[in-house]
Amino acid sequence: MKIAIISVSNKGQEVAINLKEKLDGDSTIIKVDLYHKNVKHHFPVLFYEYDAVIAIMASGILIRSIAPLIESKVTDPAVLNIDDNANFVISTLSGHLGGANKLTNKVAKLIDATPVITTSTDVNKKLGIDVLANDLYLSIDNPKEILFFNKSILNGKQITFAINPNKNVDYLLEYLDNVTLEIDVSFSYLEDINTDEIHVLLDDHKIILKERRIVAGIGCRRGKECSKIYDGLMDSINKLNISKSRINMLSSAEIKKDEQGILELSEKLDIPVNFVELEKLKLFESTDIKKSEFVYSKFGIYGVCEPSALITAGFDSKLIYKKTSYDGVTISVAISK
Incomplete structure (x- = not known):
């Protein structure tokens, strides 16, 4: 999930900075960007560029800002509202499909606030x-x-x-x-x-x-045991609350096509693995992937697990679990549109 946090007061900005620091440590949060003031200018961009917008401001300002932008529960981003004192986190828009309710509970726990959710089923x-x-x-x-x-x-x-x-x-x-x-x-x-x-x-x-196609991207040191790769993958999908039977495919770079640990994992889980060609990885561009100068110096590509997962998941796919290291193993997870 890509999140924008926007504040209007100095006190709200402090809350935003504190919240960003906490969210940055969560592998299920791909990136967090901060915005301050100029609400009318920022919101039309935030609404279409991010999966979620966390607004630290009075609810009246928020509602008037997003009202002209709302289109559909299928496409609207999650919108959360937090007061300047960080007492309440309110799920304001796209509670279910956009994930606002789930994010509300997560954020409230991080800043020790009260979550407010009003959807009837919940x-x-x-x-x-x-x-x-x-x-x-x-x-x-x-x-x-x-x-x-x-x-x-x-x-x-x-x-x-x-x-x-x-x-x-x-x-x-x-x-x-x-x-x-x-x-x-x-x-x-x-x-x-x-x-x-x-x-x-x-x-x-x-x-x-x-x-939607879920692809687990895998990078690892040469000769890494299947059990170590398996442990990293299980930790990743457990944090996403995904069953291993929901994973549609594994992926890595073609330089790993003879890596026994990955091949054994594919057989163990009965999930096919796609080894992406180096040329595709070299040409792939995304602002969401973490670039590794070390990997580039060895193979001429900036990463393995994230770009291979995104390429395998297909056009317009996105990361739902950013590159995370597990003792010589890196795991990411991408999902199709």
Whole structure:
């Protein structure tokens, strides 16, 4: 997640600086940029360039600033509102699909504030269908149906997940077993459903949830054991709350194509690995990747795990876990649009 923090007062700026320092240490936060004052000038840019905007200011200023920019719960960024004294963190926009509710709880814990969340499913301890989709990195084909399904869940109705019988959906079953929010579901298995889809059904209504491709990028020292790479990967996906059955592909650079630890990991997890050509890595540009001069001096490329993950995830993909080191192993995670 890429986050912009904007403040208007000197006191709010202090809160912003403190919060940035805490968020920078979180591998699931790709970058944090600070902005101060000039709210009318900054907001039109922040709204489209970042996954989340944290506004440290009066709610009136925030609401008037974002009102002309709001378009859709599918595309709007998460917006949080914090008061100058950092007493409250309010989930203001895109609570579910944008991740504002989850980020609100994270930020409130970091600055010892009270989280304020008002979405009906959350306050009634029910699992919204958009929350499930966001947590499992699934796209929703018909967002207009979200309201119908969430109302049905609030009213205790049973919804059906229709799945291809040949698809491993352990990640969905694990999620439903572990989630603390209530939802009544049944399962049906239909061979004509695509293996990367889950159809959500009730009465004559349907939502199609489709897997966004999740790619784990791997870099490692020569001869690194499979167990060490595995441990790094498991730590990474645990911090993302992703089951290993949800990972679609592993990736690395072609210079690692004979690396036994990576090949053994692919076989152990039954997940294919893509070794990206050096030329593609040399040409790849992204402001989000961490450049390594050491790697460049040896191989002529600025990185392995982040660019290979982004290239493998496809055009317009983004990082959801930045390059993190684990004793000679580096892991990143990218997701398709």
